[in-house]
Amino acid sequence: MKGRVGKVPENDNIQENQFRKLVSLFIIGTTIILVPGFLAAEAKQDAWISALVGWIAGLALVWMYGILGSRFPGKTLIGLTKEICGRWLGTLLSFLWFFYAFILTALVLRNLGDFLNATMLVETPIHAIHLVYLSIVAIGLYYGVSNIARTADLFFPLVMFLLLIFVLLLLPELEFKQIQPVLGKGIKPVLTSAFPYIGFPYLELILFLMIFPNVDQPKRARKAFMLGTCIGGGVLFAVTLLALLVMGAENTASELYSSFELAKKIEIGEFIQRVEVIITAVWLVTIYFKLILCVYITVLCLSQTLGIPDYRPLTLPICMLLYAVSILIIPNIPYLISFDTTIWPFFASTYGLLIPLVLLGVASVRKKRAKSDIR
Amino acid sequence: MWRIATVLAAGMLMVFIEAPSLIKNKKRKELWVFSVLLLAGSMLCITISMGIEVPSPLEWIKRIYEPISKLLLGK
Amino acid sequence: MGDRKHALTVSLHDNIQLIKTTLGNSPDIVIREWHSDRSDPFEAVVIYVSGLSDAQIINQFIMSPLLSSNQDEHAITDSSSLTDSLDFIKKRLLPVGEIQVEESFDKLLVGILSGKAAILCQGVNYGLLLASKGWEERGVEEPTSQTVIRGPKEGFSENIAINIALVRRKIKDPNLWLEQFLIGEVTKTDVSIMYINGIANDKAVQEVRDRIGRIRLDGILESGYIEECIQDNGFTVFPTVFNTERPDVIAANLLEGRIAILIDGTPFTLLVPAVFTQFLQSAEDYYQRADISTLIRLLRYAALMIALLAPSLYIAITTFHQDMLPPVLLISLIAQREGIPFPAFFEALLMEVTFELLREAGVRLPRAVGQSISIVGALVIGQAAVEAGFVSAAMVIVVSITAISSFIIPAYNMAIAIRILRFGMMGLAASFGLFGILAGIILIVQHLCHLRSFGVPYMSPYAPVIQEDTKDAAIRVTWRDMITRPRSISRKNPIRESGPQTLQQGPTAEVEELLRKK
Incomplete structure (x- = not known):
């Protein structure tokens, strides 16, 4: 399928409710297994307030992304970058976008492999897990992004339903005293722990502007973007709160995969054990969506940066690269934790905050100049 | 040994899937990019499977952003 | 020639x-x-x-x-x-x-x-x-494959003229139009398409005409030949064209805007466009009450999941996730598997292949012998295998439940697709456990969403979500609430109870002209 460079490949339309579902699933993605632990480490029993702060910050960011996206209807992130910055600077910046997407995708894939290795598939080599998931993603990419949207249509209700069951089954274990005293250590730890939470996942949402123009009702696309962020952020908030209330701040912070630990606390009578395996299915679905969207955005970024109309031929080699990089990218888990909490937020802010603001600024200035020129 | 063979086999499979249609439609740019990417990917995979330590790109990112992080977060 | x-x-x-x-x-x-x-x-x-x-x-x-x-x-x-x-x-x-x-x-x-x-x-x-046609043929009999408890018991026969007449008896509207083709270079088979003008999508009708016109085969002996030639391209096991032996099913689908293709020489008629939910519906769903039909439809979906996943789940749980079972059951299972020389995967594979052999043999056997063989197969072989220590009793149960569930699927071609996929899932389960099963499910769902039948997305109305069409997919609302026709099939004439202003009751434009000329 051919498409004009910087614009949407033909016939790949997404409905606005599908877009909303994609955004939510992306946000829940890998975040849900890691974030409660991260937040609780700094903010202790106020981690839920951090989650709230991050959520609001995320909504503000998405609002800004929406403005940028709707200023350039029909153009993807790279398309509008090239338009604002001209050919040379634009292409350079586009490569940076590609780099951002690529690193993100490698990290997501590695997160998935580590998670499964630690919890369910202890004996399976991590290469195999990466290979299986990448294969499914590669096939999915050949079908196109509207197919990803339709798959989301089918899985989304299931995910939400299982999450609801997850929450309901844990209600008997709640102890409200776990979150007291509220703001016991002051506001500073809350804000410091909210910062990495903004980086992962909200600052990544700028990349969604690569898919933004595919939405077939552009006027509703911004609203869908915001709503999706609402839902995604809400789920993360709920799970964080739940983790605190059930396990307490200490336990939540001590485990890397806190929501998995949370799922272990579920008991259904005497006859079914290890229910967390079923809950893991939900995480696997959300991670699948985050992964396939990330790979799609990565491949699309490269193809549009280089001016190649059809992204499909590039899928397979990029998947091979991702496979390799995902293995070498992190030597051990402490490295990952320190990177995620100290470096990633700044790296992501460059792309998720700085550059979009600059782009928006330049675009507004040009618009004003154009208006005054007409007069 | 086995691992290198599988990497090469995977690479050839990819060529088999994509290259014919690219060549037939004379898409030189795509063919170039495809080959470069495939080569890079195969090289990396083989290097990893031979156990050689490859520096992670996160190192470069770390070098750029560490000072800022130390300044603002004080760790 | x-x-x-x-x-x-x-x-x-x-x-x-x-x-x-x-x-x-x-x-x-x-x-x-x-x-x-x-x-x-x-x-x-x-x-x-x-x-x-x-x-x-x-x-x-x-x-x-x-x-x-x-x-x-x-x-x-x-x-x-x-x-x-x-x-x-x-x-x-x-x-x-x-x-x-x-x-x-x-x-x-x-x-x-x-x-x-x-x-x-x-x-x-x-x-x-x-015209002096007169030959020996089978008359109108009860359909052999799609039986119902309540509903008409007429089935198509091999004569296309009789079949067309059977459809006309159900729909007496002048807008039921018919077009004839002679397909097959050597057999020159009569092929007709029927649709209701004003409800069916004109582009789809044209597409059907084009695709049939492009067929260049020597012989058309059965609707399957045409089905393969006109179906949407796609490397898939799933059927994208629906077939049926029953005139009432054809009539109901024509009312929804679908196009029927009748072929002389076979009672199996084709319907396009087809969506996934159709293959899990039976004509009887519309003849019984809405609440019963809804529950039975949901049961069918459960049966679909069982038919696809039961052996895989058995393999996954007994190989990777033994701790998921309650201790008592676990002990009993371990005891059963004690003497079995094979790992769970081979055991399951062995039983499944045996069952497939039995099933195919059952179809080909002459009727008299068929009954006894099935009893022999089920009881004797299963029992003997357990006692000889080849398979565990739990495995036999799993395979039997799988087989029964796959028979619940009303459309045979869909059941075959599930049978094929089941083996793939077993392989994935044996390698990666529940993670493998999930990966397989994601793969299948992804694939299903990508299929189209004559332009209509295969998973409508669930993906993309078409709110109004969901009232007759996995559930069935009462007839009073079935106000609209499926939007994904045709957007012409969306309201079912059509008044004179919606469906063309008077003469069409061409007829008007002729009348005027006189």
């Missing part, structure tokens, strides 16, 4: 020779000659195939009037020219319903071989084709 550019000549003798040699002097071609007494003798001939034409019709309505016209004073003998004579025969003499004038030799032959009788006359280079 070559290009038969033969034409009928004015010499009757030559024409008869041509026909005889082209048909290879087949003894079942009857050539009955006939003269009239005139000043210059009027020779004519009636040609028909004895097995295909009804001898009664020929004798009574063709031969008899022709022969008795000899006695009459006027009639043919009065005609000034030979052409007029043939015209007279056609217009005044023969009490037969369909009479066609045929100039093309090839078409004349096709007509004769379709059961029509041809009349050729000396000095005239065209012939008459008369």
Whole structure:
């Protein structure tokens, strides 16, 4: 399928409710297994307030992304970058976008492999897990992004339903005293722990502007973007709160995969054990969506940066690269934790905050100049 | 040994899937990019499977952003 | 075969020779000659195939009037020219319903071989084709494959004319239109498409016409040939064209805007476009009450999941996730698997393959023996295998439940697809446990979402979500609430209870013009 460079490949339309579902699933993605632990480490029993702060910050960011996206209807992130910055600077910046997407995708894939290795598939080599998931993603990419949207249509209700069951089954274990005293250590730890939470996942949402123009009702696309962020952020908030209330701040912070630990606390009578395996299915679905969207955005970024109309031929080699990089990218888990909490937020802010603001600024200035020129 | 063979086999499979249609439609740019990417990917995979330590790109990112992080977060 | 550019000549003798040699002097071609007494003798001939034409019709309505016209004073003998004579025969003499004038030799032959009788006359280079079809065939019987407890028990037969009539009896609206094709270079099979003008999507109808027109096969013996030729391209096990033996199912789908394709020689009719939920629906869902139908439909979906996943779940849990089972069950399972030499995967594979063999054998066996073999298969082999220590009893149970669940799926082609996928899932489960099963499910769902049938997304109305169409997919609302037709099939005429302003009740534009011209 051919498409004009910087614009949407033909016939790949997404409905606005599908877009909303994609955004939510992306946000829940890998975040849900890691974030409660991260937040609780700094903010202790106020981690839920951090989650709230991050959520609001995320909504503000998405609002800004929406403005940028709707200023350039029909153009993807790279398309509008090239338009604002001209050919040379634009292409350079586009490569940076590609780099951002690529690193993100490698990290997501590695997160998935580590998670499964630690919890369910202890004996399976991590290469195999990466290979299986990448294969499914590669096939999915050949079908196109509207197919990803339709798959989301089918899985989304299931995910939400299982999450609801997850929450309901844990209600008997709640102890409200776990979150007291509220703001016991002051506001500073809350804000410091909210910062990495903004980086992962909200600052990544700028990349969604690569898919933004595919939405077939552009006027509703911004609203869908915001709503999706609402839902995604809400789920993360709920799970964080739940983790605190059930396990307490200490336990939540001590485990890397806190929501998995949370799922272990579920008991259904005497006859079914290890229910967390079923809950893991939900995480696997959300991670699948985050992964396939990330790979799609990565491949699309490269193809549009280089001016190649059809992204499909590039899928397979990029998947091979991702496979390799995902293995070498992190030597051990402490490295990952320190990177995620100290470096990633700044790296992501460059792309998720700085550059979009600059782009928006330049675009507004040009618009004003154009208006005054007409007069 | 086995691992290198599988990497090469995977690479050839990819060529088999994509290259014919690219060549037939004379898409030189795509063919170039495809080959470069495939080569890079195969090289990396083989290097990893031979156990050689490859520096992670996160190192470069770390070098750029560490000072800022130390300044603002004080760790 | 070559290009038969033969034409009928004015010499009757030559024409008869041509026909005889082209048909290879087949003894079942009857050539009955006939003269009239005139000043210059009027020779004519009636040609028909004895097995295909009804001898009664020929004798009574063709031969008899022709022969008795000899006695009459006027009639043919009065005609000034030979052409007029043939015209007279056609217009005044023969009490037969369909009479066609045929100039093309090839078409004349096709007509004769379709059961029509041809009349050729000396000095005239065209012939008459008369309808006289009459052959032995199976009548309208109960359909063998799609049975219902409540509902009509008529099924299509092999004669396309009867099938078309059965559909017309259900829908008496003048907007039910019919188009005919002759497909198959050698078999020249009658293929018809039916649709309701004003409800069916015009683009889809045109697409059907185009795709059928593109078929270049020697023979069309069954609707399956056409199905393979017209289905959307796609490397898939799932069927994208629906088939049925029941006229009521055809009628219901026509009312929703689908297009039916009938093929002479088979009772199985095709319906396009088809979506996934159709293959899990039975005609009976509409004849029983809404709440019962909804529950049974949901049961079918559960059966689908069981048929696909049961052996895989068994393999995954017993190999990777033993701690998921309650301790008592776990101990019992371990005890059962104690003496089994194979890992769970091979055990499951062995049982599944055995069952597939049994199932295929059951289809081919003559009816008398079939019953006993199934009992032998199920009880003896299963029991013996358990006692010999090849498989565990739990495995036999799992396989049986799987088999029963797959029979609940109303459409056979969908059941086959699930059977094939089941083996893939077993492989994934054996390698990666529940993670593998999930990966397989994601793969299948992704694939299903990508399929289309004549432009309609296969997973409508769930992906993309079409709110109004979900009332008749996995559930079924009461008839009072079934106000709209499925939007994904056709957006023309969306309201079912159509008043005179929605469906064209009066004459169409073409008819109006004709009336005006007069």
